[in-house]
Amino acid sequence: MKQHQHKIVDCTIRDGGLVNDWDFSVKFVEDMYRGLSGAGVEYMEIGYKNSAKLLKGGNSGPWRFLNEEFMREVITQKTDTKLSALVDIGRVDENDILPREQSLLDLIRVACYVKDLDKGLDLVQKFHDMGYETSLNIMALSHVMENELLESFEEINKSPVDMVYIVDSYGSMDFKDVDYLVTKFQRQLPEKELGIHMHNNMQLAFANTLTGANKGVTYLDASVYGMGRAAGNCPTELLVSYLKNPRYEVRPILEIIQNHMIQMREKWEWGYLIPYMIVGSLDEHPRVAMAHLNSPEKGQFVDFYDKLTSPETVQDSKE
Amino acid sequence: MKQHQHKIVDCTIRDGGLVNDWDFSVKFVEDMYRGLSGAGVEYMEIGYKNSAKLLKGGNSGPWRFLNEEFMREVITQKTDTKLSALVDIGRVDENDILPREQSLLDLIRVACYVKDLDKGLDLVQKFHDMGYETSLNIMALSHVMENELLESFEEINKSPVDMVYIVDSYGSMDFKDVDYLVTKFQRQLPEKELGIHMHNNMQLAFANTLTGANKGVTYLDASVYGMGRAAGNCPTELLVSYLKNPRYEVRPILEIIQNHMIQMREKWEWGYLIPYMIVGSLDEHPRVAMAHLNSPEKGQFVDFYDKLTSPETVQDSKE
Numbered sequence: 001m002k003q004h005q006h007k008i009v010d011c012t013i014r015d016g017g018l019v020n021d022w023d024f025s026v027k028f029v030e031d032m033y034r035g036l037s038g039a040g041v042e043y044m045e046i047g048y049k050n051s052a053k054l055l056k057g058g059n060s061g062p063w064r065f066l067n068e069e070f071m072r073e074v075i076t077q078k079t080d081t082k083l084s085a086l087v088d089i090g091r092v093d094e095n096d097i098l099p100r101e102q103s104l105l106d107l108i109r110v111a112c113y114v115k116d117l118d119k120g121l122d123l124v125q126k127f128h129d130m131g132y133e134t135s136l137n138i139m140a141l142s143h144v145m146e147n148e149l150l151e152s153f154e155e156i157n158k159s160p161v162d163m164v165y166i167v168d169s170y171g172s173m174d175f176k177d178v179d180y181l182v183t184k185f186q187r188q189l190p191e192k193e194l195g196i197h198m199h200n201n202m203q204l205a206f207a208n209t210l211t212g213a214n215k216g217v218t219y220l221d222a223s224v225y226g227m228g229r230a231a232g233n234c235p236t237e238l239l240v241s242y243l244k245n246p247r248y249e250v251r252p253i254l255e256i257i258q259n260h261m262i263q264m265r266e267k268w269e270w271g272y273l274i275p276y277m278i279v280g281s282l283d284e285h286p287r288v289a290m291a292h293l294n295s296p297e298k299g300q301f302v303d304f305y306d307k308l309t310s311p312e313t314v315q316d317s318k319e
Numbered sequence: 320m321k322q323h324q325h326k327i328v329d330c331t332i333r334d335g336g337l338v339n340d341w342d343f344s345v346k347f348v349e350d351m352y353r354g355l356s357g358a359g360v361e362y363m364e365i366g367y368k369n370s371a372k373l374l375k376g377g378n379s380g381p382w383r384f385l386n387e388e389f390m391r392e393v394i395t396q397k398t399d400t401k402l403s404a405l406v407d408i409g410r411v412d413e414n415d416i417l418p419r420e421q422s423l424l425d426l427i428r429v430a431c432y433v434k435d436l437d438k439g440l441d442l443v444q445k446f447h448d449m450g451y452e453t454s455l456n457i458m459a460l461s462h463v464m465e466n467e468l469l470e471s472f473e474e475i476n477k478s479p480v481d482m483v484y485i486v487d488s489y490g491s492m493d494f495k496d497v498d499y500l501v502t503k504f505q506r507q508l509p510e511k512e513l514g515i516h517m518h519n520n521m522q523l524a525f526a527n528t529l530t531g532a533n534k535g536v537t538y539l540d541a542s543v544y545g546m547g548r549a550a551g552n553c554p555t556e557l558l559v560s561y562l563k564n565p566r567y568e569v570r571p572i573l574e575i576i577q578n579h580m581i582q583m584r585e586k587w588e589w590g591y592l593i594p595y596m597i598v599g600s601l602d603e604h605p606r607v608a609m610a611h612l613n614s615p616e617k618g619q620f621v622d623f624y625d626k627l628t629s630p631e632t633v634q635d636s637k638e
Binding site for chain 2: 174175200202203204205206207208210211235237238241242250251254255257258262272274277278281299300301302305306
């Protein structure tokens with residue numbers, strides 16, 4: 001695949017932090033930035049820029065509540081690899097955020113359900129005015145009705161947002177879904193760059209990302225060794241090996257995996273675990289599977305499947 | 320995906336045996352047959368029908384050298400799920416094989432490199448004459464030149480073989496490769512049913528199998544929890560959940576995983592391990608990665624990558 005126009009956004013620290021409550025050492029994040037830079041990855045998402053004041057979780061690692069001073073201690077030398085942060089609606093204090101020329105960050109991404117689009121675009125406008133590249137990451141697209149989506153496109157087209165992301169929050173999409181959504185987004189948002197963020201519940205994150213890339217999506221989210229919430233993401237090492245672009249080099253990513261991720265995977269679980277497969281195939285939010293995996297009945301996933309598919313459950317939750 | 324015409328061939332016992340030297344208990348194989356039958360899977364490949372006389376490995380489990388008497392002790396009651404065995408050229412003693420009406424087997428598959436096509440088709444003819452359904456599984460297709468392939472199609476068309484398999488032995492194919500090969504096979508072998516057998520080195524086995532299925536390939540190889548040589552296969556549980564066919568039911572497969580595969584995966588390794596990813600992305604045979612993973616340097620996969628990609632290695636092995 002010829003794809004000099006593609007850009008990889010590595011989300012290991014941000015999305016992987018959802019697995020271990022952002023318990024990453026400074027050394028690890030330094031190695032990650034050095035490795036991604038060596039590999040030619042265009043962006044590293046170094047965390048969430050949410051506010052500890054607006055959110056329970058004061059014990060979470062610092063990558064959940066990024067602040068500039070701390071970032072400057074970790075990233076002593078910027079490389080070609082840009083830095084990104086994600087914010088959630090209602091959890092970010094805009095006053096925490098410096099203008100881009102005073103910040104290490106280049107890109108601020110706003111995660112947003114369609115129902116909160118107005119709030120999301122409002123934040124985008126503010127970050128845009130502060131000089132940042134901006135993206136709007138539309139979550140849970142498999143649960144959005146066509147008419148809502150079409151309305152949202154009108155609003156997005158009026159916004160200065162640079163990138164619009166297709167997010168498969170439930171890990172339930174296949175190549176036909178990706179093909180359908182990318183075609184729709186391309187037609188309806190002709191002035192915007194597109195991005196894609198897939199989850200690996202059905203071992204389709206890499207394949208779906210390639211489907212998007214092949215159709216011309218520019219921004220490809222990934223994480224090293226797939227580390228991300230629940231079933232995780234498209235593995236960065238696969239994307240870097242696969243994409244035919246002379247700037248990419250997989251060896252520095254293999255070093256990160258060898259030196260860090262193998263041990264981390266023994267301590268924290270993510271990836272293709274059967275409860276995540278079950279919720280992905282049922283197009284359900286992973287939170288029920290995460291709760292199941294944290295319970296003493298963890299290994300009893302046939303019961304978990306029965307509970308999710310019993311007529312009572314389906315009736316209670318859907319009617 | 321509407322696909323009433325698709326048939327799943329579960330290879331857990333046969334291909335998974337390459338992981339654990341066929342060290343499967345009778346209880347496990349009984350549960351597997353009961354589970355696959357309950358799930359609506361059309362075929363179970365119960366092992367290799369190679370001859371212990373022609374092959375080192377007398378200590379391997381019985382599923383490597385199937386014999387009818389033993390099979391009858393295990394499969395006391397045939398269901399709708401047919402039974403299959405694989406043979407390798409030069410390793411099967413045709414005199415070991417009973418006519419189909421005296422056998423529990425329904426299908427005999429012949430694994431074959433293009434260079435051995437004459438020998439493969441000779442075996443196919445014999446098994447066909449004994450009344451079996453037959454398949455020719457053409458291995459290592461990513462290393463076959465077009466002219467050789469076209470010649471082989473002429474021979475295959477003269478043979479009574481029922482199914483012809485596209486086999487991604489090196490786990491190196493993507494959706495474009497599968498699309499290309501399926502189109503070619505369909506055009507050149509219009510009278511034959513096609514099958515697909517993918518490996519999971521780049522987490523593409525399920526996605527590639529769907530690409531084939533969507534293009535009309537009938538026979539889809541899979542294994543429960545992906546258990547198969549090296550990176551393993553397309554997971555049966557994903558295919559059964561995904562395919563829209565009322566005969567399929569994933570629950571019995573989840574039971575097999577819960578009762579057996581989770582513990583087996585702790586004892587034996589298969590699946591997405593970085594050395595397998597490396598050979599897949601380099602389109603190399605997995606044997607070097609399997610040797611690496613059996614060595615004391617197992618965790619040093621950056622060295623393994625360096626060795627495989629150093630100019631000396633590449634020159635030695637390819638020039």
